[in-house]
Each structure stands twice: as structure tokens, then as C-alpha cells.
Amino acid sequence: MVHFPPPRRQMVGPGRTRCCGPPGAAPAMNCRAEVLEVSVEGRQVEEAMLAVLHTVLLHRSTGKFHYKKEGTYSIGTVGTQDVDCDFIDFAYVRVSSEELDRALRKAVGEFKDALRGSGSDGMGQISLEFYQKKKSRWPFSDECIPWELWTIKVNVVNLANEQERQICREKVGEKLCEKIINIVEVMNRHEYLPKMPTQSEVDNVFDTSLKDVQPYLYKISYQITDSLGTSVTTTMRRLIKDTLAL
């Protein structure tokens, strides 16, 4: 087992925004932003989004921290599992955590429903933002400082016949392979990551509410572009606790 030394107090690196700021706002300074675009058929939206989100979260989740005396900590183990897509010729790996999977499925389900809703011409985007919390003194609320933002722009296409659908299955599968490679490339640049927190600050960096894994604090939001081309903004705060409380 590798024991990690006590972490230094984290420095606040990236720029600041309010926690509940509009998702359409430009990312703060020093917040890394990546944009991926996919064109999919309606029934492929869910699987395509889950594949991308799970791949990102695979890289942005660690095992549960167990702090010991003297401030050292050990880390739990992250399991992984293969997922086969039903509507796309594609398979991906996700973290073995049912809670995390449920949370993502809920978010993606809402996005998919919104895409299908009226006023949408099938275009929208879903964003996964990783942030740190900075405690502020009363009466100010805590600040959320994003440090990485992944945006997936989706264009839903309508296909006329089964042959086109079959081709779409394969094409979207190939496209997703490219996206996974893109994601991995970004991850392995080893750019800014929040410093490992002390025990008192771990909740400012990681989501410690899951029982088996510990992703960095994240939130998912989406926007649907209506047929007039304007953005109808919908923000969802996807905190795991809320999801589980329902």
C-alpha cells in the first residue's frame, strides 16, 4: 500500500465564478475547456453521452480516501467494467460504481428528454464541469471555482430507413472512438489538477458522498438550442446527494 504524505494546503489557482452562475458564462481564467461534437440519431443520444461522460469520469475519479493519523492517507480501489452499447457499434469502460452510473444516467436522461422536447431542432450541448469549493466567510456563500469544463455538442439527425441506421451505428461508433482518443490525449497532458486536500478540505475538492469511489467535485448542465437558434438555458445542479435523496 502506498501511503501518501500529508498534502499541502491547496492554493487557489484558477479564476473565480459564483457557484450557481449561468452555465453559458465563459469559463473562468485557467479553467481548461474542451469541446467535443457528435452527430447522432435520437436513440443513440443516451449511450453516446454516457460513453463520453463515463470516460471522463473514469480519469477523474479516485478510490475513497482514508485519512490516518499524522495526516497521511490511503486510497481505495477503483474497479472498472465494460459497457456495450445497444444502438452504437461501440464499447467503453466505466467506473464500477452504480451510484455514479445512476447519477449520470439521470442527467443524460433529462438532457435527452429536453432534446426531444418542443422548440428544439435537435441541437443542444451537455457540459461536465469539475470545480473546487472555496469557503467564504459569512455572509458570503461558498465559491465554486471550475478547473475543467467538458462540453459535448450534440446534433440529432433523423434517418429515413434501416440501411441508414445501420451505417449510422458504425459511423457513430468510429466517431466515439476518436472522441475517446481525444479525451485521453487531454487527460495525459497532466495539466492543472487540484492539489490533494487535507482531511478538512477533502469535501472542497472531491465528492465524498459515494460509497465506493471518489470523483472530483463535478456538476452537469445542459443547454438546448431552439429552432430559432437562441439558447434556452437550463441549469441542473447535479449533486449526488440530491439524486440519492429522491
Place this chain on the structure above:
Amino acid sequence: MDTDLSSQDRKDLDKFIKFFALKTVQVIVQARLGEKICTRSSSSPTGSDWFNLAIKDIPEVTHEAKKALAGQLPAVGRSMCVEISLKTSEGDSMELELWCLEMNEKCDKEIKVSYTVYNRLSLLLKSLLAITRVTPAYRLSRKQGHEYVILYRIYFGEVQLSGLGEGFQTVRVGTVGTPVGTITLSCAYRINLAFMSTRAGEDNGAVYPSVEDSQEVCTSSFSTSPPSQCVFTVTKAHFQTPPPVVTDTLKVPMMGLAFSHQLSSSRLSYQPAALGVGSADMGYPVLFAGGLHAAHPHQLIGPGKEGGVPPVPSQPAHGTQADQERMCTPLDGVHYSAATPSSSEDTETVSNSSEGKCGSPHDLLETIFVRKVGAFVNKPINQVTMANLDIPFAMFAPKNVELEDNDPMVNPPDSPETESPLQGSLHSEGSSGSSTGNTHDDFVMIDFKPAFSKDDILPMDLGTFYREFQNPPQLSSLSIDIGAQSMAEDLDSLPEKLAVHEKNVKEFDAFVETLQ
């Protein structure tokens, strides 16, 4: 320079690199075995999960990797390479990918070894898990079966890209800087999938040696267990309820390895009509890898296996036949008329040493390994088995005589006749003795694997649940004795009840009126 690195850091770094190399090989090989991998997260650190990732270790793969490394570590000019190739049942082969773990001279002196390097190596392994699913070979490996198999070869030294054909593409998985150099992990994969005829025995430059090497690698991995014993052991063990962990881990990995092994042995004795080692298992990998869901093979193979592997008409190896028949023995307790070695003791011993319950890792290995051994042999039995088990949920298909014979619900394994799914074509003892009179006690003993059930997580899986609630006790009110008694009492009390009701006629009428 080493003087900049403390000795403890240097030791740690060497250890990290060594285990990173071993885990890299595990991830790559496991991703090419043709099955979905699933490992569990654990909030409590076990201390044995390197890089905080649950990556199981297939002993043979570790052994091969260590053999290739021979105590060295990847360094400049010395890369660890994992070559993935495809080999058809006709003997044509093709190199599909080459995964390279390299080290270059670019050092990062400032980086913390036990902290940053370790975490970045963990991240790189996660990236490897993701990337191994997106190269073309992944889909090929998921469909491997009796038409082709996927082989792996590990070597250490200079990277050899010549076998990948023209226009191969590379994808970089990632890099991690360390004080002694930068570790780079990448994959070069073939684009041009047109087959070159590279049958073994032909003089074909780079491809041939690599195929040979593949064979060597794979066969040497399995020299511990002769196929005959393996067939016996595994099939028997299959009837026990395997612990989930084993099912998850060794079963899957062994598949690809078994393929390799089987390929080599079948090459030696390859005849279209002959039945090779583990022919009983023939249907399994095809189903397993041929696009059916993972659950199906369990289900479909279950009855087939429980029915016993059909004894084969001609055996290249005497041991195999004997073992196949031995396989049937513990099921029914009745010896086949064909020579059946009295091996019930052995079987019992083996059966008791089912996965996880006891058994050295060696037994465990044999156990799982064998069931796949018959993967690729192209035999009539295979075809018949395929025909029988061609439809999903064949076990539940009604009114199909052959399938019924497979069905443990209809024919508990006690009946020798019904054990052979291919009763018509093989050693049959009068097929259709379907002992439907056999009761549920026998049924309970069968390892029934229902569709879509995963027995790796819950202690009480679907099969157990189904068995337990298959025969609920009869409702007491429906039992005849009690029914008869209460009937008599009811009849006796009728006149009194009628009298009471007649007295209260007016009340009843008033009540009825309120309802209207």
C-alpha cells in the same frame, strides 16, 4: 542522474515501473480475450491493488511478462512490447497491433516519485483501459471463436513494426515523466486487414517467426496441464457453483489463452473429422464469442455440459475420450457402456476442489482453463451443437426433443441417455428416456444459470433464488385433509346460519336499499 534521486525514491520508482509494466500487459491481454471485464470498486484499500485500480492478474500472463522482462525494466532502447495477432482456423495469421511501453531520455527531476509519478501512472492505466476498447482489434477479439483466435506475444527490446503492414496508425495512450526518463505508452495498429497467406510452415519472413513465437508463448503457458486432465477437471467443476470472483476473473482470461493453446494442439492433430481435445467444449466459445450475450453461454452450456460432453467417435488422444466419459460419470453415477475409467473418486475429489472452495491456484487454473479448450476445433459435433444451441434460451425451448434432453429441468443429469445433447450422432444409449419422474431434488443440484444472471456480485443469485422458490410448500387451505374437515363442519353449521340470516332479513333489506 541517479545522484539527484534518493535511493528510496529510486527503489520506489523501479518498483512502480516494474508493476506498471506488468499491469499494462494484463490490461492489454485481458482486453483481447473476447469478454467483457468487470472488477469491483472497494472503498477499503486492500494493499494489493497497484495504482489503486482493480486489475486482476492472470498468472500466465504475469509469468510471460516476467519472462520477457527477465529482470530488466523498460529503458531507452529497451521497450516492452505486446503484440496482438489474429490466427484463423486455416492457419493464416496477421499481426493486428503492437503496444509499446518505452522510455526516452527526457527526465523530469522535480517530480515527486511516490506521489505524482504514482498517480500519473494510475491515470495512464485508466487511459489504457479506455484505449484498448477503441482500436479495431477489440471488436475482432470480441467476435473470436472457431473461425479465428487472437493471440498475444510479449517481447522486450527493439520495437518491430514490420508485421503491421502498410499504413498502420499509431495512437499514443499517454506519457509520464520521471526523474530517470519519460515513460511512453502507445499502440500501433494495422489498417489493412487483407489477409496474407501465412500458414505455418511457409517461409514468410517476419510473420512466421512471430506466429511461431506466439505459439511458443501460449503453449508454454499451459504446459502444466495436459488437455485431457484439464477437460475432465474443468467440466466437473463447472457443475459446482463457482464463486463469482473466479467466474469473473479466470474464466474470461483463460479463454483467449485456451484458444492459443488449443490452436497449437489442434494444429498438431488437425483433421476435419477428428475430434480434438476438449471437443466437448466446442460449442462454448462460439457461443461465448459469437455475438450472443455473456449470459447465454452460461445458460446454454450449462445443460449441455451437465448433460455431459458427448463422447466422440474418434479420438486422437485416448486420454481425452476417457476423460470426457469420466466427465459424465459423476453426473449420473452410471457408467457408460463404453469404457469408462473408474474415476469417480477422482471426480469427487475434483468436484470438491471447485473454484474457490479449495484448490491451489493451479487447480483453479486448470478448472477454468479447460472449459474453453475445445474452442476452435471444427468438428461435426460443433455444428450439431451449434444447431442445437443456435437459438437463444435454447434450454427453455419447448417440445424440442434434443433440447429437452439438454434441459436439466426435464432431464436431471442422473439419466445417462439424456446427457448427450447430440444423442443421435454419438454414443447414445437410447435417447429419449426422459426421466420426468425425477423430482426436484435432482434439479436443485444442477448449477442452473438463468439468462442475464450475473453470479459475480450477489451472494444469492437468480439461479439460487429460482431453485429455492421453485417448489414452494402447498398452501394449507388447499390440502385435502384440512379441506375435508372444514367442509364437514361447514355443512353442519349451515342450518343454524340460515336461521340467523332469516331473522335479520329486514336489516339486510335496509342495507341493500342504502346501497342503491
